[in-house]
Amino acid sequence: MIERTERPELDQPFPEARLVAPGAPWRWLARGLVDLRAAPVASLFYGVVFALMGAALMRFVTSAAVELALVTGFLLVAPSLSIGLYDISRRRELGETPTLAQTLFAWRSNAPAVGFYALILALLLAVWIRVSVVVVALFFTSGEPMEHGVLAELAGSPEGWVFMLAYAAAGSGFALLVFATSVVSIPMLLDRPEMDTLTAMIASFGALRLNLAPMLLWAATIVVLVAAGFFTYCVGLAIVVPLIGHATWHAYRESVA
Numbered sequence: 001m002i003e004r005t006e007r008p009e010l011d012q013p014f015p016e017a018r019l020v021a022p023g024a025p026w027r028w029l030a031r032g033l034v035d036l037r038a039a040p041v042a043s044l045f046y047g048v049v050f051a052l053m054g055a056a057l058m059r060f061v062t063s064a065a066v067e068l069a070l071v072t073g074f075l076l077v078a079p080s081l082s083i084g085l086y087d088i089s090r091r092r093e094l095g096e097t098p099t100l101a102q103t104l105f106a107w108r109s110n111a112p113a114v115g116f117y118a119l120i121l122a123l124l125l126a127v128w129i130r131v132s133v134v135v136v137a138l139f140f141t142s143g144e145p146m147e148h149g150v151l152a153e154l155a156g157s158p159e160g161w162v163f164m165l166a167y168a169a170a171g172s173g174f175a176l177l178v179f180a181t182s183v184v185s186i187p188m189l190l191d192r193p194e195m196d197t198l199t200a201m202i203a204s205f206g207a208l209r210l211n212l213a214p215m216l217l218w219a220a221t222i223v224v225l226v227a228a229g230f231f232t233y234c235v236g237l238a239i240v241v242p243l244i245g246h247a248t249w250h251a252y253r254e255s256v257a
Helices: 024-038 040-060 064-081 083-093 100-104 106-139 150-155 158-182 185-191 197-210 212-231 237-255
Strands: none
Touching: 024 040, 024 083, 024 212, 024 237, 040 064, 040 083, 040 100, 040 212, 040 237, 064 106, 064 158, 064 185, 064 212, 064 237, 083 100, 083 106, 083 185, 083 237, 100 106, 106 158, 106 185, 106 197, 158 185, 158 197, 158 212, 185 197, 185 237, 197 212, 212 237
């Protein structure tokens, strides 16, 4: 007789999406601000790191096409880099006092799934950079428009606005696909160590489908806040990124049972 080994992870129910109110993103931001103010040192550490990354990107990348691709691609990889912020909100929800040292290794709770998802996002970023460079090359047939401060300079001319609208149209479908599978994936993987990457991505898509209007509002809010962070010479990212990170945790907790 063959003895069967029980696998507890197989008994876990599939994450069920929950309906949220149309104005839920504003509540997520408000709760995120509470977390930021409750753990300012740990939260602002991540914010400063992101701000320095953004400043280095805009300072040392000399190709306008690559700079634009990396600035917009920032939104693709940010979820996997914000796991420490999610852990701060998670620990506060559990009644703990989070410290920076604890959050630096939060990914260890579900390292294989988190690592695999980070790899997926990195590959998507590589694809987006190629697509972005091609779009720029098709639009500016005589060469790249400028070397530094690409977003600020494009926003300063009518031709730049036309290009950015065309660029946004080209990337909207791609961005929506990534957002659909990542809106609550990383917080879910952190919160549920037994969960695999594919399940988290499917559950994230389900949360988006059930709450299409609030989630699209949340996506637009993230884009606006991150853009504001970049347009302040990346200084604003020090506040914006922690705020979005904490709010994303609350988005997960409300939209997934």
